[in-house]
Each structure stands twice: as structure tokens, then as C-alpha cells.
Amino acid sequence: MKKLLLATLALTAIALPSQAGVLLPNLYAREFCSMRSIGVSEEEAMRVATRASYIEGETIKVTIDGVQYDADVVQAMRATRERCPQYL
Numbered sequence: 001m002k003k004l005l006l007a008t009l010a011l012t013a014i015a016l017p018s019q020a021g022v023l024l025p026n027l028y029a030r031e032f033c034s035m036r037s038i039g040v041s042e043e044e045a046m047r048v049a050t051r052a053s054y055i056e057g058e059t060i061k062v063t064i065d066g067v068q069y070d071a072d073v074v075q076a077m078r079a080t081r082e083r084c085p086q087y088l
Contacts, residue, residue: 033080049076
């Protein structure tokens, strides 16, 4: 999960405007899994899912093993892992 989480964090920083925003975890998972199920690459599926599930808002930070992450990203990865673990 950590690899995908870090990749999503990097992708979010690159793919989205610099305004504050958050991911809707269940929408992210649905879009990611849908894209992967039709053969889209992991990176492209993350990009599509991020764009589809990104809304204005302020993130909440959480600390996992001493490293800070955005809570919405952690929730999105957890939802994705539950919905389609075969694609992670």
C-alpha cells in the first residue's frame, strides 16, 4: 500500500491545481478499479481517479509510522484496497 500511496501523493501534486482540495475516497476507488478492470495502466488509472474525485476542501493530516499523509489519500487507498485488491 505504501508504494501506491506515495505514488498517488506525487500524482496528486503534479496533476492538480495548487488550490486546496481533497479526494472523495469511495469515488476515487470506484474510478480507479473501473479503469484498471478495462486494462488502463496503474498510473493512468490513478490520474483518472484523482481528477474524477478531487473537490475543493482542506486536507487533514494523519501520521502513520512517523510519516505525515493526507487523510483523504489514506482513505482512498484503503477503499481501493477493499474494492479491488487484485489491481494493487
